[in-house]
Amino acid sequence: MSMTNRGPRRRAGGIRSARRRAAALTVSGALVAGLTTGCWAEPSAMPAVRDFLIAWQVGNYEAAARNTIGVDREEVADALSRVGRQLDAASLRLSLGTGVSDSDVDQIVQRGDEADARFTVKIDLGENGQPWEYPGLMNLRRVGGKWKVVWSPSVIHTALKPGQRLAIVTEEPKRAPVTDTHGRSLMREVGAYDVGVYPGQLADPKKTLDLLAERARFEEGRRLDAERLLGRVRSAPPQDFLPLLTLQVPAHNALLQRLSGIPGLKFNRVKAPIAPAYAAELVGTLGPATADRLQQVGAPYQPGDTIGVSGIQLLQQRRLAGTPTVRVVAQDESGKNAKELRSWEGQPPQEVQTTLDPSYQRKADRALAGLPHPASMVVVRPSTGEILAVSNHGTGGQNLAFEGKYPPGMTFGIVSAKALFTQANMNQSSETSCPASVTVGGETVTNQGRGDSTFANHFAASCKTTLAQLSTKLDGQTLVNEAAQLGIGQEWGLTVPAFTGTVPTPADDGEKAAAMIGEGDVQVSPLTMALVAAAAQNGTWKPPYVLKDVPKTVQAPPPQNLQPESIASLKKVLARTASHGNARGARVSGDLVGVAALTAYREGSHNKTVSWFVGSVGDRAFAIAVEGRVNTPKIAAKFLRG
Template structure:
C-alpha cells in the first residue's frame, strides 16, 4: 500500500506550488489528496474524514467499490482543480484493474468540494464513486463465459462426446453468511477463500454464481462434504469434452482445480476447463477464449440493471479443425485391436495430412508421432532412391545370404529363399544381407540427400510433439550398410507414413494435423513447414514397382486387401532398448491415396503387414 500512497501523494504534491500561488488558504488540495490517496490505498477512514457525510457510511461505500467490482486495484490520477469561492471541483481519472485478464477500466469523474467550518470537504454522494451512480444503486460485474469450443475432424464433426460435470453455485441474495460458505468451500476444494467471496460479492445478487466445477470422480469423492454447506447448490452440466478417438491426439479436458488455477496464471472462473494433454492442451487459449465482462449499475431494491457502464467482449474462441478422418480412424482402431503393442499412422499421400493415428499399448503422440525407432529394411525405400540415382539395375542378381559382414559389421538374414535373387526380390523380401552389401555402391552424401528428399530430419511445425528422423554419418562401409539396412537410423511411424506417401504421390509433403487456427498461440507463429519435395518421376515409378512386388510376392503379402492394389514393404528389426533386446515388425505402404506406416512390437514378421491389411480392408466397409 505504501508505494501507491507515496506515488499519488507525490503526484498531487506537484500541484501544491501552483495551487498555493493561485488560491488563498485554506486550499482544497489537501482534502483532495487525503480522499483519493485514502481511497486508493485502502485507508478508507482517512478518505471518509475528508467527506461531509457520516464517516462510517463513506468508509463502507468506498470499501464496497472494490468488492462490488472484484477489483485487483484502483488508482487515481488528478486532472485539474478549479475553485469558485467556498466551492471547488477536482477532476480525476479512475483506473480500475478488474482482473480476470480483462483490460483496465478507466473513467473520468469529479470530486465536488466545499468549505465546512473552515475545512475543505468532499460533498458526498454516490456520484463521487462514478458520475452515473445514484442513491439506491450499486456497481456490479456481470460475466458471460463462453463454452469451450470443440476439436473437429476434417469434415467438421466433433471429436468429443458429452461428459457430466458438477457445478457448485450460489444465489448471493439467498445467502445469510457468504463468508462462512466460502470458508467451508475453500476447505473442501482448495480454492482461495477470498477469491470465492469476491465472486459472490461482485455478482448481481439474483444471478447464479458458479464457484467450482468437478468431474464425476472428484464430485463423488467430496459430495457428502458439499452437501453439508448451507446455501450451496449443485447442478450437473454435460459439456462435450470427453475425447473420441484418437483420444491422446485430441486430449483430455478437466475442470479447473485450485492447482490448475495457479498453473494457468488465474484467476479462472468455475466452469472454465483446462486441456490436460493433446490438442486440448496445445490450443487451450483458442478453445476457451475469454469471458465477456460488463460493469453495470444495479437498483438495490429490484436488483435490475439500471445501466451498463462498460463491457469487454473477450477474445473470441473458435473450434480447432484437424485433418483426422473419423471413418478411417475407426478402421484403424479396429485393425489394431487385439494385437501386440502397435502404432498405425495414416496420411493422405497427395497432401501429407494426418488421417488417422491409432495405437494399442503405445502412446499416440509419444510413440506414433514422436517415437524414435529403427526402421529396419523399410528404410531401403530411401536407400534405393540413392542407389537408383547411382545407376542400380533392379534386375541385377544380388545374393541373399544368411550371413554377411560389411566393413566389419555383421548382418544376418532368416528365411533365405534363393541364392541368387534379383535386387527387386531382395527389396520385396527385405533381405538385409543383400541390401547391406550395396554399401559400396553409394556414398555418404547420396544417402543423406535421399533422406532429406523424403523429409528425414526436416523441421516440422506440428502443434504436438513429433519426430522426423535422424540418419547418422555414413563415412565407412559399415556405417552405410547399417543405414541401408535401417538399423542405425531412427524414425517415427509418422515419418515413415510420409515416406510411403511420397512414393505414391511422387512428392514428399510435410505433415499437417491442424488446418485452423494456424498456430496454437495467437501471438506466435509455428516454424515454417518445409516445402514439398518432388521426387524424380522415373525413380518414383521404379520405387512404386518395387513396392508393389513387396505385397504381391514379397514379405508384405499379409497387407493385401480388396479394392485397389496395395503397395508396400515389410521388415523386422532387432535392437537394444534400455539395455534390453527388443524386436519390431514394420509395414510401410499405401492403398489408393491412403499411405500408412504400421510398427508392431514383437518378432512376428507378418504382424505389422496383417494390421495394415486389416486397416485397408476396414476402409472398404460402410461404417
C-alpha cells in the same frame, strides 16, 4: 472447470497473482505531484481533497473516512475498501482533474462553503479487461472552518446509487468445435456437474474456496488457485450462480465425492460436449483451468474455466474459446436495476476443421483394438498430404502416432532402396546376394541366408545383409540427403507437435550399414513412415497437414519431386514384398505395396521390440507401429478390410 462449451454464460471474476496484489493500491506519483501544488491556505478545499484521495488510494480507508461527513465513517471506510474486491482489481490509482485541463481552478470549484472537485480513477481490472479509466466528482462542504467530503456512493462512481455495488459480469461465448473433414464435431456430449456457488449466500467465501482448492486435486498434482478464485467470487453478482468447475461423470466421481461436504458449494447436473469422440490424443481434452495451466494459456481465462489441456484443444485454445465480453455494472444486492458502466467486447470463437475422415478413423481404431501392446497408426492421402486418421491404442494419452520415436528397421529399406536406385545405378532386377552374415566396418549383420537373386527378392525376404553390403555403394551424407528428400528430419510446418525423424550422418562404414537397415541411431515416428510410403506411391513427397485454414507459425516446405525411374523401381520392389514377401499377409487388395519389419532396440535399461507395417493402397498410405511382437500384416489386412 466452469463451462465454456454450452452457449453464452455469465460468470464473474478476474485473475490476479499475489505479486500483483502486493503491488496494488500503490501511491501514484502523478497524484502526489498533482496534489502538492496549488494553494494550501486554510480557505482552500485542496488539502481535504488531497488527503482523501491519497488515503483512499493507499488503502488507509479509515483516514479517508475521517475526511468525510454525511454518514457513519465506518460505512464510508467499508464502501471504499470493497471497491477493489468488487472489481477484483489489481490496482487503483487516483489523480486530481480529468486530464482535460491542468488548471487547479478547473479541478476544484468553490462556491462559498460548497465546492466540487473533479478527479480521475484508473483501475486495473487484471485479466477481466483493459484498464478502466473514468472521471470522478466529489462535493465538499466547509464545516467549522474545515473542508470535508460530503459522502455519497457517487464518489466511487458518479452512476453509483445508495444500496448499489460494483460487479464484474463476464459473458463467455459458446466454445467452437473441432470438426472432421465433413464438418462434424469431434467432441461428444457427456454427463457432468457444474460445481459452483451463489456468492451472496456464502457465509465464509474464503473458507469455501480454500476447501475447494485443497480438495480439487487433478492429475500431476495440478491445483486451483484459491486466492484467484476468491477474487473471482467477490467480484461476481451475488445473486447469480457462478460455475467454478465442470466435472465429467463417472470420470470425476471420486472428486465430486470429496467436494460434496464443502459448505456453500452447489452441484448442477448438465450435459456437456467435453469429451473427444475419437483421436483423443490428437484432438485433445478439456479440463479445469488450474494455476499452471492459466500460466500456459494466459488471459483472459480464469480459475476453474473449462479450457483445452492437451492436443488441438490446447494449441488452438484462444481460437476455439474466443475471448469473453466483460462488463462493469452497478447493481443492488438483489441484482436488479443493474446499469452497465463500461464494457469490453470479446472476440468470437472460430471453428477448427481437421482433415480427419471418420471412415478411415473407425477402420484404424478397429485395426488396433484388442492389441496387448501400445500401438499407433497414421493414414495419409499421398496426393495431398492430408492426414486422414490418427489412432493410438494403449499409449497412456500420448500421441505416439505423431510423436513416437522408434527405429524403423527394414521399413527404412524404402529409403535405402530409393537411394541405391537414384545414386548407385541399380534397379529392382539388379543381382544381389543375401549371405547369412556379413561384416561391414567392424559391424556384423546376420539373417537367414538366401543366396543370390534379384534385389526385389532379397528386399521382399527382409535380407538385412543385402542392404548392409550395398551400403558401400553410397557415402553417408548421400544417405542422409536421400532421407531428407523424403521429409525425414526436416521441418514440416505442421501445426501440431510431431517427430519428423532423425538420420545422423554416419561416422564410419559400420554406422552407415546400420543406418541402411534402419538401426543404429535412426529414429522415426509412424507419421514419418506414412509419409515415406505416400511419397513412394505418389512420386512426390508432400508436407503433411491436419488442420485447415489455421495460420502456421513455421512455413511448410515445398513438395519434393522424386526421380521417376527410381520411384518406378521402388514400386515394383514394394509390390513384390506385398505379393511374395514379408507383407503378403496384408494383401487383401491387388494394388497393395508395403513392407513389414520387426526391430529390437534398447530404451534406457530395457530391451524392447517394435513391429512395423508401412504401405499404401491407391490414394491411401499408412504406417503401423506396435511396441511388441505382433503380426502387423494381419493388422494391416484388418484395416484394409474395414
